[in-house]
Amino acid sequence: MIVAITREVSPSIARCELTHLTRHEIDVEVARSQHLQYEKILMDMGCHLRRLPPEPNLPDSVFVEDTAIVLDELALVTRPGATSRREETRGVAEVLREYRTIFHIVSPGTLDGGDVLQIGRTLYVGKTGRTNESGVDQLMELVSPYKYKVETVEVEGCLHLKSAVTLVGENTLLINKSWVDPKRFGSREYIDIDPMEPYAANALLVGDQLVYPASFPKTLRRLESKGLSVRVVDVSELQKAEGAVTCCSLIFEKSLPINIELDA
Numbered sequence: 317m318i319v320a321i322t323r324e325v326s327p328s329i330a331r332c333e334l335t336h337l338t339r340h341e342i343d344v345e346v347a348r349s350q351h352l353q354y355e356k357i358l359m360d361m362g363c364h365l366r367r368l369p370p371e372p373n374l375p376d377s378v379f380v381e382d383t384a385i386v387l388d389e390l391a392l393v394t395r396p397g398a399t400s401r402r403e404e405t406r407g408v409a410e411v412l413r414e415y416r417t418i419f420h421i422v423s424p425g426t427l428d429g430g431d432v433l434q435i436g437r438t439l440y441v442g443k444t445g446r447t448n449e450s451g452v453d454q455l456m457e458l459v460s461p462y463k464y465k466v467e468t469v470e471v472e473g474c475l476h477l478k479s480a481v482t483l484v485g486e487n488t489l490l491i492n493k494s495w496v497d498p499k500r501f502g503s504r505e506y507i508d509i510d511p512m513e514p515y516a517a518n519a520l521l522v523g524d525q526l527v528y529p530a531s532f533p534k535t536l537r538r539l540e541s542k543g544l545s546v547r548v549v550d551v552s553e554l555q556k557a558e559g560a561v562t563c564c565s566l567i568f569e570k571s572l573p574i575n576i577e578l579d580a
């Protein structure tokens with residue numbers, strides 16, 4: 317069974333962190349109904365939803381992706397790069413404990429889940445304002461006994477690695493080449509975003525289906541023309557908070573694998 321952790325939109329989302337965007341008024345009610353629609357799509361796709369209550373004093377708390385990295389063998393609770401977001405991890409960690417053994421990134425390390433792109437047993441980590449060297453070193457130390465490789469990737473012009481590149485098929489990437497170099501991901505096939513839609517590289521892959529924002533119709537056509545199955549959702553109000561579709565959930569297989577072999 318696939319589990320999706322989400323958290324209701326905070327009533328204080330208007331005070332969210334913004335790095336590359338200008339602040340525009342966010343309609344909280346619209347944001348909530350868009351988020352509900354997003355959750356409904358996840359349920360339609362077969363996810364078991366674990367919905368956390370809203371956090372009135374944590375404006376960005378709907379973006380649960382940044383608070384944890386969930387692997388088959390363990391979960392890593394992050395220490396988000398933005399100070400205003402550090403408290404978000406607590407509620408998420410409590411739920412994750414039901415499914416995985418938990419480890420924590422500790423000071424002085426910082427790491428945002430939006431900077432970690434897992435492809436098989438490689439974790440690509442964006443070098444951004446949110447993730448520092450200590451965060452990457454701690455990640456490496458925690459996951460290398462489980463035979464994961466960690467590769468850092470230069471990112472320019474956007475918030476997180478996954479603003480610039482996400483996985484849209486088993487071995488296919490959706491990428492904004494102005495923000496990240498596709499060669500960093502080896503010889504994988506990739507789909508370019510439409511240059512008129514710079515924020516269009518963030519798609520959420522659940523099984524073999526994609527959740528994708530309604531606001532990037534040109535890139536959507538490129539995905540559909542490749543035969544990908546896409547569920548479209550309007551997340552315009554969450555996009556004003558510099559959010560996207562991957563950041564509103566933590567998605568993982570419920571069951572733990574057996575016979576984990578650790579390195580000596």
Ligand code: CIR
Nearest residue numbers: 332333379430557558559563
């Ligand atoms: C932030 O700046 O932290 C939030 N306003 C947006 C976080 C989006 N998270 C993500 O893409 N993983």
